[in-house]
Amino acid sequence: xxxxxxxxxxxxxxxxxxxxxxxxxxxxxxxxxxxxxxxxxxxxxxxxxxxxxxxxxxxxxxxxxxxxxxxxxxxxxxxxxxxxxxxxxxxxxxxxxxxxxxxxxxxxxxxxxxxxxxxxxxxxxxxxxxxxxxxxxxxxxxxxxxxxxxxxxxxxxxxxxxxxxxxxxxxxxxxxxxxxxxxxxxxxxxxxxxxxxxxxxxxxxxxxxxxxxxxxxxxxxxxxxxxxxxxxxxxxxxxxxxxxxxxxxxxxxx
Amino acid sequence: xxxxxxxxxxxxxxxxxxxxxxxxxxxxxxxxxxxxxxxxxxxxxxxxxxxxxxxxxxxxxxxxxxxxxxxxxxxxxxxxxxxxxxxxxxxxxxxxxxxxxxxxxxxxxxxxxxxxxxxxxxxxxxxxxxxxxxxxxxxxxxxxxxxxxxxxxxxxxxxxxxxxxxxxxxxxxxxxxxxxxxxxxxxxxxxxxxxxxxxxxxxxxxxxxxxxxxxxxxxxxxxxxxxxxxxxxxxxxxxxxxxxxxxxxxxxxxxxxxxxxxxxxxxxxxxxxxxxxxxxxxxxxxxxxxxxxxxxxxxxxxxxxxxxxxxxxxxxxxxxxxxxxxxxxxx
Numbered sequence: 001x002x003x004x005x006x007x008x009x010x011x012x013x014x015x016x017x018x019x020x021x022x023x024x025x026x027x028x029x030x031x032x033x034x035x036x037x038x039x040x041x042x043x044x045x046x047x048x049x050x051x052x053x054x055x056x057x058x059x060x061x062x063x064x065x066x067x068x069x070x071x072x073x074x075x076x077x078x079x080x081x082x083x084x085x086x087x088x089x090x091x092x093x094x095x096x097x098x099x100x101x102x103x104x105x106x107x108x109x110x111x112x113x114x115x116x117x118x119x120x121x122x123x124x125x126x127x128x129x130x131x132x133x134x135x136x137x138x139x140x141x142x143x144x145x146x147x148x149x150x151x152x153x154x155x156x157x158x159x160x161x162x163x164x165x166x167x168x169x170x171x172x173x174x175x176x177x178x179x180x181x182x183x184x185x186x187x188x189x190x191x192x193x194x195x196x197x198x199x200x201x202x203x204x205x206x207x208x209x210x211x212x213x214x215x216x217x218x219x220x221x222x223x224x225x226x227x228x229x230x231x232x233x234x235x236x237x238x239x240x241x242x243x244x245x246x247x248x249x250x251x252x253x254x
Numbered sequence: 255x256x257x258x259x260x261x262x263x264x265x266x267x268x269x270x271x272x273x274x275x276x277x278x279x280x281x282x283x284x285x286x287x288x289x290x291x292x293x294x295x296x297x298x299x300x301x302x303x304x305x306x307x308x309x310x311x312x313x314x315x316x317x318x319x320x321x322x323x324x325x326x327x328x329x330x331x332x333x334x335x336x337x338x339x340x341x342x343x344x345x346x347x348x349x350x351x352x353x354x355x356x357x358x359x360x361x362x363x364x365x366x367x368x369x370x371x372x373x374x375x376x377x378x379x380x381x382x383x384x385x386x387x388x389x390x391x392x393x394x395x396x397x398x399x400x401x402x403x404x405x406x407x408x409x410x411x412x413x414x415x416x417x418x419x420x421x422x423x424x425x426x427x428x429x430x431x432x433x434x435x436x437x438x439x440x441x442x443x444x445x446x447x448x449x450x451x452x453x454x455x456x457x458x459x460x461x462x463x464x465x466x467x468x469x470x471x472x473x474x475x476x477x478x479x480x481x482x483x484x485x486x487x488x489x490x491x492x493x494x495x496x497x498x499x500x501x502x503x504x505x506x507x508x509x510x511x512x513x514x515x516x517x518x519x520x521x522x523x524x525x526x527x528x529x530x531x532x533x534x535x536x537x538x539x540x541x542x543x544x545x546x547x548x549x550x551x552x553x554x555x556x557x558x559x560x561x562x563x564x565x566x567x568x569x570x571x572x573x574x575x576x577x578x579x580x581x582x583x584x585x
Contacts, residue, residue, distance in 0.1 A: 006358075006361070007359065010355060013355070014344065014347070017351050017355075018344070018346050021346055021347055086340070087340045087341045087342065088337075088338030088339065088341060088342035089341075089343070091338045092337075092342040093359075094308055095307065095308060095334065096356075096359050096360065097328065097331040
């Protein structure tokens, strides 16, 4: 078990070193969410029809676009696995005396490292433009943990996809087709109550929806009644995709 | 001497019915440098990937240091290092960081880790470039880094899949010198796939020729060369319609074997000087123009031509790998 955790931490360290060497990628990843909160948010604030529960609209969507950007990064994390499959990296990792579960979970949670790095840029920018966060360090840390593990889940989902599609072009297509429904059929930009019932039903199966809800309650609203359900949903999601991705990992190699 | 690798009746049929291995039998001695040589698609990589526990054979058995690669994969993985044909280091971090991560994956104790990494860099002549990102390395340097990380963990056996493919001659030589000296120091067994005949000839203690999923001949380089016996006459011809000529030559006295490949014939004879005139006469009768004749002692190339029935033509593959490597470097 200790070895298992240690291997996961080695994978996280690798990712941290990669992020350190290529900051440009990180910066380009945060451009989009920053546009959402600096342009889209203020523009839509004039529309009073969105029931945000008394919170300014930009504040309302800040957790939503934050999670959107970290989720997108994570979903396309599978691309790295497709790439590493084309090179020999995965073959070599597969031949090391470490648990294959630890490799898959470690690589998945590596996406969490990138997600945290993104959040560390987006949140200060949001503060600068006047978004009011709850000032509580514990809440902030909890939100980061949720982002970390949710991103790991989405990355695992993408590893799972990668094990089936195996080429970059197809992966790009599927990744693109997946990310926008996840984003729009959630409470990232508006409460799900505004959606037609059928879409609301879909939202209950959308892990991004629960992630946004949890992070919003911890950073913005301080309204925790849904938090246990959110956390439970993310745990179930993680366990499911971690197991499925590990089971299919051998397929990526063959 | 006990075996480092033992393979018995190994068969691998891929999904879709491609039969990659067709009953392989093989023994590799501990502490030797073993070379598996064969044309593209002969099954070299498939065999190595089964031995390194990446996937299971369809039937048959394989052992590494007496451990069954299917049943005791976990233990096998602790003894081996493996360098695949493709790039297997992370190109977006430095050489030092690559080795550090691998040292941690292999759980080298933290007190020894730094020393092991520095030593590995030093051994492969990479100390100077330790902090440069790998995507600035040349192909040869990347290979050396991969081998450094494979040797850093002090494996009992090192599997190398086409270790020098796409590298220039001086880089190839440098890699082999490092490997030989490492073998002397630590007694590691080296199992490598290649299609460079000269590497097999110069560096391997034992050779096996693989063709269409089966081992067609094995032994030391010397044994293989002597197995042909006699002398070899090569004829370069202007035509490739050789039927009549082949038949005539086969019937000559003192001719042991005739192998042809495109417009070239290889004739294995007891004594070249006495047989050559009759061969030339046969060519004249068949009205085949001979462009060039040479007489030699059998070389590994001749052995290969005889048992694999083809020359090692690998141009396409090398270009492919070079392109992949280039693409990776561009990232």
